[in-house]
Amino acid sequence: MRKKWFFGLGLLAILALPFALAYFLVEGSLNRTYTLPEESLPVDGSPGQVARGEHLVTALLGCTDCHGPDLGGKMLYDDALFGQIAGSNLTGGSGGVGAAYSDLDWERAIRHGLDYQGDPLIFVMASYYARLSDDDVAAMIAYLNQLPLVDRQLPATTIGPLTRFFILTDPALLPAQVIDHDHGPLEAPPPGVTAEYGAYLTTACTICHGPDFSGGLFVGSGLNLTPGGDLGGWTEADFLAALRTGQVPEGWELDEEKMPWKRIRQLSDDELRAIWLHLQSLPAVQTTPVEKP
Amino acid sequence: MVPLEAAPRIPARFHGLVQVLWWALALTAFGLITGGIPTRYLEVQAHFQNERSLQELNIAPGSAALFFLLSNLAVVSAHNLLAWFLFRRRQDDPVALFVSFTLVSNGAILPLSLFYAGGAPFPWVRLLVDAVIYTGLVSSVVLLFIFPDGRFVPRWTRFLSVLWVVFALAFLVSAPGFPTWPRALQAGGILVMLAWVANGVYAQVFRYNHVSSSVQRQQAKWALAGLVAAVLGPFQYVLPFVILPSLAGGEVPNIFYQRVGASFFTYSFLIDQSGEMLFRFATIIFPLSFSIAILRYRLWDIDILINRTLVYGTLSALLAGIYFASVLLLENVFRSISGQQSPLAIVISTLAIAALFVPLRSRVQTFIDRRFYRDKYDAQQTLAQFAGIVRDEVDVNVLSRAILKVVEETMHPRASSLWLRK
Numbered sequence: 001m002r003k004k005w006f007f008g009l010g011l012l013a014i015l016a017l018p019f020a021l022a023y024f025l026v027e028g029s030l031n032r033t034y035t036l037p038e039e040s041l042p043v044d045g046s047p048g049q050v051a052r053g054e055h056l057v058t059a060l061l062g063c064t065d066c067h068g069p070d071l072g073g074k075m076l077y078d079d080a081l082f083g084q085i086a087g088s089n090l091t092g093g094s095g096g097v098g099a100a101y102s103d104l105d106w107e108r109a110i111r112h113g114l115d116y117q118g119d120p121l122i123f124v125m126a127s128y129y130a131r132l133s134d135d136d137v138a139a140m141i142a143y144l145n146q147l148p149l150v151d152r153q154l155p156a157t158t159i160g161p162l163t164r165f166f167i168l169t170d171p172a173l174l175p176a177q178v179i180d181h182d183h184g185p186l187e188a189p190p191p192g193v194t195a196e197y198g199a200y201l202t203t204a205c206t207i208c209h210g211p212d213f214s215g216g217l218f219v220g221s222g223l224n225l226t227p228g229g230d231l232g233g234w235t236e237a238d239f240l241a242a243l244r245t246g247q248v249p250e251g252w253e254l255d256e257e258k259m260p261w262k263r264i265r266q267l268s269d270d271e272l273r274a275i276w277l278h279l280q281s282l283p284a285v286q287t288t289p290v291e292k293p
Numbered sequence: 294m295v296p297l298e299a300a301p302r303i304p305a306r307f308h309g310l311v312q313v314l315w316w317a318l319a320l321t322a323f324g325l326i327t328g329g330i331p332t333r334y335l336e337v338q339a340h341f342q343n344e345r346s347l348q349e350l351n352i353a354p355g356s357a358a359l360f361f362l363l364s365n366l367a368v369v370s371a372h373n374l375l376a377w378f379l380f381r382r383r384q385d386d387p388v389a390l391f392v393s394f395t396l397v398s399n400g401a402i403l404p405l406s407l408f409y410a411g412g413a414p415f416p417w418v419r420l421l422v423d424a425v426i427y428t429g430l431v432s433s434v435v436l437l438f439i440f441p442d443g444r445f446v447p448r449w450t451r452f453l454s455v456l457w458v459v460f461a462l463a464f465l466v467s468a469p470g471f472p473t474w475p476r477a478l479q480a481g482g483i484l485v486m487l488a489w490v491a492n493g494v495y496a497q498v499f500r501y502n503h504v505s506s507s508v509q510r511q512q513a514k515w516a517l518a519g520l521v522a523a524v525l526g527p528f529q530y531v532l533p534f535v536i537l538p539s540l541a542g543g544e545v546p547n548i549f550y551q552r553v554g555a556s557f558f559t560y561s562f563l564i565d566q567s568g569e570m571l572f573r574f575a576t577i578i579f580p581l582s583f584s585i586a587i588l589r590y591r592l593w594d595i596d597i598l599i600n601r602t603l604v605y606g607t608l609s610a611l612l613a614g615i616y617f618a619s620v621l622l623l624e625n626v627f628r629s630i631s632g633q634q635s636p637l638a639i640v641i642s643t644l645a646i647a648a649l650f651v652p653l654r655s656r657v658q659t660f661i662d663r664r665f666y667r668d669k670y671d672a673q674q675t676l677a678q679f680a681g682i683v684r685d686e687v688d689v690n691v692l693s694r695a696i697l698k699v700v701e702e703t704m705h706p707r708a709s710s711l712w713l714r715k
Contacts, residue, residue, distance in 0.1 A: 007660055007664075014610075014615060015610055015611075015613075015614040016614075017615075017617075018614060021622065025621075065549065066548065076546065079565070081561070081564060082557070123549070123553055125548075125552065162560070162561075163557075165621075166554075166556075166557050168621065168624075170554065173553065204548075207552050208551045217555070218345075219345045219555060220547050220551070221551055222551075257544065258547050
């Protein structure tokens with residue numbers, strides 16, 4: 001009888017082993033303590049700063065895609081084995097994090113991928129926003145601080161047993177693990193129609209278009225934006241027109257679900273020209289042209 | 294073929310009526326299912342139109358829709374075929390007929406509740422759909438209380454059956470609102486279903502231990518195997534309500550999809566669909582085992598099936614566990630050494646699994662035989678010892694004694710003697 005129990009327990013132990021390993025390895029990452037440098041951001045809440053913050057949050061960086069148009073949060077994914085993933089309610093309303101976050105907490109969430117308690121945030125875009133300038137992060141915070149309150153309770157993001165395996169194979173899913181936290185003060189290039197400023201503005205574009213802008217790997221990923229890619233025959237005017245109207249020179253329309261041109265069109269002409277210059281300055285990468293995504 | 298013990302026969306004059314009823318039910322169920330196919334095909338195809346996981350896998354939405362509909366039809370056909378076979382062979386046996394009716398209606402529960410979840414073209418179609426589903430819900434649970442002799446055992450299960458008839462009707466009437474029920478009420482409804490099925494399982498175990506004859510015990514073994522799937526039966530009706538919200542769910546924002554990576558969503562999609570498919574095909578166990586219990590239980594040794602299931606189920610679980618643990622562990626070791634992922638982890642783990650298969654299978658087999666099949670295990674051990682004696686011994690007297698000992702230990706005869714010609 002004892003042997004039977006030992007066998008049963010042994011079987012259970014072997015079955016549970018990979019999950020236990022995944023659980024404890026990921027728990028280790030989730031409970032890791034990060035030492036962050038003392039930072040002070042120039043958040044003054046002036047109308048100009050709030051306007052700049054709104055421009056960054058709603059137009060350039062795409063925060064509304066996951067946090068909802070009112071930034072009151074929305075459910076992104078709900079699966080028993082993979083977990084519940086919610087874009088948090090960023091406002092100060094009921095169920096929102098806004099009331100609990102100080103300016104420093106916001107900065108930690110945006111650039112370091114940590115919540116106000118210092119715990120790593122899952123699936124956030126922090127690794128892309130880590131190099132945003134102090135002024136721009138301050139502007140974002142100023143805007144977030146004055147958001148209209150939205151009362152919306154969302155379930156806390158939880159990671160299911162299978163998601164732990166993904167986190168183990170792709171550490172960037174917990175961005176705090178891969179961010180250089182000790183970066184010192186950050187400045188943006190001077191605004192203007194320059195390739196350098198364009199590069200700064202396109203940080204979030206690499207999520208879909210890939211780190212070298214030659215297009216992403218997955219279905220629905222972005223076009224090859226390098227000179228050797230899908231924009232090969234385009235002019236600057238074509239580029240601006242495509243992002244203003246959604247119509248590309250080849251005659252088809254950009255899919256708003258995949259390429260949020262209605263959001264991007266809020267960028268100024270100078271910003272779009274700077275982006276165009278940056279794209280033109282990239283090394284050409286040859287890929288099979290996309291006829292119609 | 295062995296007739297069910299103590300089951301009263303149906304008089305020949307009623308056979309015509311029984312045939313009419315059976316065909317009416319079978320044709321109604323099949324007609325409703327085939328009638329719902331075109332609409333359901335368009336629904337599933339439209340749903341899969343923007344399914345990125347299918348695009349990642351290079352599968353056309355139409356092909357996926359067709360596959361899911363064909364899998365539904367395959368399950369229905371399996372139920373109907375077995376039901377028809379049972380009906381043809383046992384028209385005079387009320388329990389066999391009850392099982393046959395149950396199989397037809399039970400097999401139709403899932404496709405009908407899926408195909409007509411969005412509504413029926415006419416009220417009378419809705420009425421027929423509900424009637425077939427109701428028949429399936431009621432009969433598949435009551436069957437657990439009366440199989441295999443047609444009597445309610447234990448006696449109190451007849452009251453449970455009456456309550457179930459009422460509950461199933463109440464559930465059917467209120468089902469369209471199920472998705473909007475509060476979570477607690479939804480859970481309560483499912484728990485009640487589960488309670489009835491659990492009582493059915495208990496009734497079969499009770500019957501096995503206290504009431505059944507040796508023939509009925511063999512039948513009960515098959516029936517209990519089918520209970521695994523029978524448990525799922527009534528839940529098939531709830532399943533579409535669980536599935537449909539996700540079918541209608543909004544799309545993940547592209548920026549989030551690209552950020553997290555396609556493999557996350559593709560695996561999630563594949564696991565969800567595989568689970569659903571597994572669930573769907575697991576329901577075939579129910580008609581199959583009950584049909585075997587009634588018609589053919591002596592032709593296949595269920596003990597061998599159970600033995601093999603135990604051995605290979607345990608073996609697969611063990612190997613899978615070892616494989617995943619080994620991949621995880623080695624990948625972390627390699628990453629900590631070289632700072633990057635290495636395919637070596639998968640290669641080493643695969644080789645280890647290949648090397649482990651035979652010895653592990655042998656050990657698991659020995660363990661299962663020793664624990665659950667003691668007689669056979671002892672007999673095998675005795676034969677193995679006898680083989681050793683035969684190899685080394687030349688004395689006829691010693692060999693004779695050894696042969697008699699083997700016969701006694703393996704076959705337990707009342708008496709045994711050995712006759713040798715001089």
